[in-house]
Amino acid sequence: MFLQQLINGLAQGSLFALIAISFSLVWGLLRMVNFAMGEVYMLGAYAGWLVVMYATPNLGVALVAGFVIGWIVGWFIEKVAFKAMRGVPHIASLVCTIGFSFFLKELASALFRAETKSMPSYYSDTAFTFAEANISYLQIIMVVIAVVMMVLLQILFYRTKIGLAVRAVALDYRTASLMGMKVDRVTSLAFSLSGALAGFVGVLAATYYNAVNASMGFVAGLKGFTAAVFGGITSIPGAILGGYLLGAIENLSVKYMSSGYRDLVSYFILITFLLFRPNGILGKKAKL
Amino acid sequence: MALLDVKDLVVHYGKINALKGVSLHLDKGDFVTLIGANGAGKTSLLGALSGLVQATSGTVTFKGGDLLNEAPEAYVKGGIAHVPEGRKIFGELSVEENLYAGAYIIKDKAQVKSLLERNYQLFPRLAERRKQEGGTLSGGEQQMLAIARGLMSDPEILYLDEPSLGIAPLLVDKIFEFIMQINAMGKTILLVEQNANLALQVAQYGYVLETGKITHEGNCARLREDDAIRCAYLGVNGNGN
Numbered sequence: 427m428f429l430q431q432l433i434n435g436l437a438q439g440s441l442f443a444l445i446a447i448s449f450s451l452v453w454g455l456l457r458m459v460n461f462a463m464g465e466v467y468m469l470g471a472y473a474g475w476l477v478v479m480y481a482t483p484n485l486g487v488a489l490v491a492g493f494v495i496g497w498i499v500g501w502f503i504e505k506v507a508f509k510a511m512r513g514v515p516h517i518a519s520l521v522c523t524i525g526f527s528f529f530l531k532e533l534a535s536a537l538f539r540a541e542t543k544s545m546p547s548y549y550s551d552t553a554f555t556f557a558e559a560n561i562s563y564l565q566i567i568m569v570v571i572a573v574v575m576m577v578l579l580q581i582l583f584y585r586t587k588i589g590l591a592v593r594a595v596a597l598d599y600r601t602a603s604l605m606g607m608k609v610d611r612v613t614s615l616a617f618s619l620s621g622a623l624a625g626f627v628g629v630l631a632a633t634y635y636n637a638v639n640a641s642m643g644f645v646a647g648l649k650g651f652t653a654a655v656f657g658g659i660t661s662i663p664g665a666i667l668g669g670y671l672l673g674a675i676e677n678l679s680v681k682y683m684s685s686g687y688r689d690l691v692s693y694f695i696l697i698t699f700l701l702f703r704p705n706g707i708l709g710k711k712a713k714l
Numbered sequence: 715m716a717l718l719d720v721k722d723l724v725v726h727y728g729k730i731n732a733l734k735g736v737s738l739h740l741d742k743g744d745f746v747t748l749i750g751a752n753g754a755g756k757t758s759l760l761g762a763l764s765g766l767v768q769a770t771s772g773t774v775t776f777k778g779g780d781l782l783n784e785a786p787e788a789y790v791k792g793g794i795a796h797v798p799e800g801r802k803i804f805g806e807l808s809v810e811e812n813l814y815a816g817a818y819i820i821k822d823k824a825q826v827k828s829l830l831e832r833n834y835q836l837f838p839r840l841a842e843r844r845k846q847e848g849g850t851l852s853g854g855e856q857q858m859l860a861i862a863r864g865l866m867s868d869p870e871i872l873y874l875d876e877p878s879l880g881i882a883p884l885l886v887d888k889i890f891e892f893i894m895q896i897n898a899m900g901k902t903i904l905l906v907e908q909n910a911n912l913a914l915q916v917a918q919y920g921y922v923l924e925t926g927k928i929t930h931e932g933n934c935a936r937l938r939e940d941d942a943i944r945c946a947y948l949g950v951n952g953n954g955n
């Protein structure tokens with residue numbers, strides 16, 4: 427039972443970790459939180475669902491659709507909430523993303539009705555059983571995809587020219603502009619990428635839970651944010667650590683407490699860390 | 715033809731009038747210095763000449779082309795490198811990454827490599843520390859890195875904003891030797907300094923900026939002898955002691 431919960435925690439932690447990375451990207455660049463991240467994830471999930479219901483049962487295509495929709499919505503949010511609001515106090519952008527969060531949720535319930543859509547299962551068979559714990563193919567795939575995504579991001583940020591520009595702009599955009607870096611374009615790119623990641627994870631999550639609905643983004647966004655704060659929102663490694671730890675803790679708490687406490691544990695972590703260690707486990711030193 | 719020609723440049727920050735019509739002129743290969751007290755407008759001038767600060771009016775002509783109020787990248791691409799006040803090293807990037815950032819506009823990888831090697835030859839200290847984080851360098855080393863990063867875009871003209879600021883006197887001499895060496899390599903230099911003594915010794919031509927206006931200009935040798943300048947900037951009284 428312990429092992430089973432740990433495995434479930436690892437699979438779910440992959441989802442948390444990827445959303446947490448989205449938060450870290452935006453935080454690293456703008457010292458900002460995009461509170462509509464969960465809704466981007468939800469729209470990605472709908473995009474994936476539409477693909478498998480009406481176009482092709484291919485899950486790969488669905489994931490790409492989630493990625494693309496997330497990219498577009500992320501791009502749009504940056505233009506409205508951040509670029510257009512440059513120069514006004516930070517809080518205005520923050521409130522604007524909260525506005526987006528409500529707007530996108532209402533938009534989705536208007537377009538797709540309130541009831542939950544069921545997403546078909548993929549690779550849900552047990553791959554192998556180990557000490558009475560079942561591990562499905564999907565769980566393995568999720569962890570693999572998460573790890574591949576993280577490696578790709580690491581390569582993007584540490585081995586490419588545009589990655590160097592993102593890090594330089596995050597550190598000091600004025601000086602970066604003196605080097606000829608296009609601050610607006612770099613910011614927009616990173617923001618869109620964070621949206622794309624959220625949209626992509628939305629499809630993955632819809633497949634894992636077999637469900638899509640307009641309010642799925644709220645809890646997912648909060649969990650991703652919690653994971654980022656938990657591990658350390660200033661860095662991608664921190665976000666990953668926070669994601670997996672949160673996944674493990676949540677699932678193990680189900681074993682030791684009633685399952686009703688599951689979300690409570692997360693919120694407890696969020697509030698505790700925001701109050702006493704806002705830079706997370708890895709601390710301020712960790713970098714994008 | 716002038717490399718950089720500035721006429722009647724005016725800069726405002728809201729109601730504050732930081733530059734009140736500044737004109738200056740640099741030819742290719744020149745070593746020009748601009749001296750002035752705190753708040754005279756030196757940094758604002760360099761900012762307006764590299765796209766960081768919006769000018770209210772005036773003209774900025776570089777190699778015959780108009781460059782007033784363009785985006786910063788237009789200035790770098792044109793051949794201008796601005797080494798900012800306070801060095802502004804990317805503290806969490808390695809020395810080498812800082813240098814690569816400086817070469818951002820250069821597409822040709824082989825050229826970037828050769829610029830990197832040339833900088834490491836010029837500044838062996840940086841070569842030894844290439845993997846170290848920029849923020850962990852000493853002040854003097856950071857200034858060298860800032861200058862090297864400026865050179866990475868292979869500019870024709872290099873602006874230096876107070877390179878002696880907050881650096882031990884011994885290292886200041888070293889840094890000024892580097893600057894003279896860079897000028898000898900054929901780069902045009904516009905050096906902003908509060909340390910007028912030093913600046914007027916190394917440069918050929920000088921401007922004096924006072925609260926947003928140029929009050930004196932001339933060959934540095936002549937400015938060094940000017941009583942008003944000796945008194946106000948060189949720490950000597952008017953009788954020539």
Ligand SMILES: Nc1ncnc2c1ncn2[C@@H]1O[C@H](COP(=O)(O)OP(=O)(O)OP(=O)(O)O)[C@@H](O)[C@H]1O
Nearest residue numbers: 727730732750751752753754755756757758759908
């Ligand atoms: N961003 C800004 N907003 C408002 N006022 C500014 C700004 N930057 C500079 N100023 C004002 O413009 C004037 C010129 O400042 P500037 O930094 O150009 O002077 P400086 O000669 O470089 O001084 P220092 O030797 O101290 O570096 C000062 O009065 C300063 O207060």
Ligand SMILES: [Mg+2]
Nearest residue numbers: 756757758799
């Ligand atoms: Mg200054």
